[in-house]
Amino acid sequence: KAGVTQTPRYLIKTRGQxxxxxxxxxxxxxxxxxxxxxxxxxxxxxxxxxSETQRNKGNFPGxxxxxxxxxxxxxxxxxxxxxxxxxxxLCASSSPDSTGTQYFGPGTRLLVL
Amino acid sequence: AQRVTQPEKLLSVFKGAPVELKCNYSYSGSPxxxxxxxxxxxxxxxxxxxxxxxxIKGFTADLNKGETSFHLKKPFAQEEDSAMYxxxxxxxxxxxxxxxTGTRLTVIx
Numbered sequence: 001k002a003g004v005t006q007t008p009r010y011l012i013k014t015r016g017q018x019x020x021x022x023x024x025x026x027x028x029x030x031x032x033x034x035x036x037x038x039x040x041x042x043x044x045x046x047x048x049x050x051s052e053t054q055r056n057k058g059n060f061p062g063x064x065x066x067x068x069x070x071x072x073x074x075x076x077x078x079x080x081x082x083x084x085x086x087x088x089x090l091c092a093s094s095s096p097d098s099t100g101t102q103y104f105g106p107g108t109r110l111l112v113l
Numbered sequence: 114a115q116r117v118t119q120p121e122k123l124l125s126v127f128k129g130a131p132v133e134l135k136c137n138y139s140y141s142g143s144p145x146x147x148x149x150x151x152x153x154x155x156x157x158x159x160x161x162x163x164x165x166x167x168x169i170k171g172f173t174a175d176l177n178k179g180e181t182s183f184h185l186k187k188p189f190a191q192e193e194d195s196a197m198y199x200x201x202x203x204x205x206x207x208x209x210x211x212x213x214t215g216t217r218l219t220v221i222x
C-alpha cells in the first residue's frame with residue numbers, strides 16, 4: 001500500500017496570509033490526525049477526523065481548522081498566519097483495526113515570514 | 114491532564130552497550146503507551162506499543178503503572194539504532210497521541 005502523502009512538502013507564506021495543507025491517508029484508513037512539530041514545543045496534537053467529522057481536538061486557537069472528505073483525504077487550514085506558526089505539520093492515518101498505531105506522512109514544512 | 118516526560122534530550126552509548134531511554138507519564142485513566150522512532154531522513158514510525166508486548170529490533174518496553182513509566186530498553190546497542198525516539202500516550206478508542214519531547218540516541222561505533 002502507498003503510504004500517507006502530504007502536499008505541498010514546503011511552503012513559504014507571510015504574516016496574515018492563510019494556508020491550506022493536504023493529506024491523503026493510506027487506502028482504507030478513515031481516521032486522519034494532524035500534528036504540529038516545532039523545536040520549542042515538540043509534537044503537539046491538532047485534531048483528528050473520522051468519517052468526515054472532527055472527533056478530537058487539541059489545544060490550538062480557532063485559526064487552525066480542518067476538514068475531511070468522503071474519500072478520507074483531509075485538509076487543514078491556518079488563517080491569519082503568525083510567525084509562530086512556522087513548523088512541520090504532520091498528518092497521520094490510523095487503520096480501523098488498531099488503536100493508536102498511526103502511520104505518519106513526511107510532513108509539510110511551513111515557514112511564515 | 115495527560116503528560117509524557119522524557120528526561121534526556123540526548124543520550125550517547127557505545128556500540129554493544131545496553132541502552133535505556135526513560136519515559137514517565139501522568140494520566141488519570143488507563144493509558145496506552147507507545148514508542149515512535151524517527152531515523153535520519155525518514156518519517157516518524159511506530160517502534161512498539163505496550164499492549165502488544167513484543168520485541169522490535171531488539172527493543173522492549175514494560176509498562177510500570179506503579180512508577181508510571183514506560184522505559185525503552187535494548188541489551189546491546191547497534192549503530193543503526195541512532196535516531197530520535199519519542200514516547201507517546203493515548204487511550205482506548207482514541208487516535209490522538211501525546212508525545213514526549215524526544216530523546217536523540219547516538220550509538221558510538
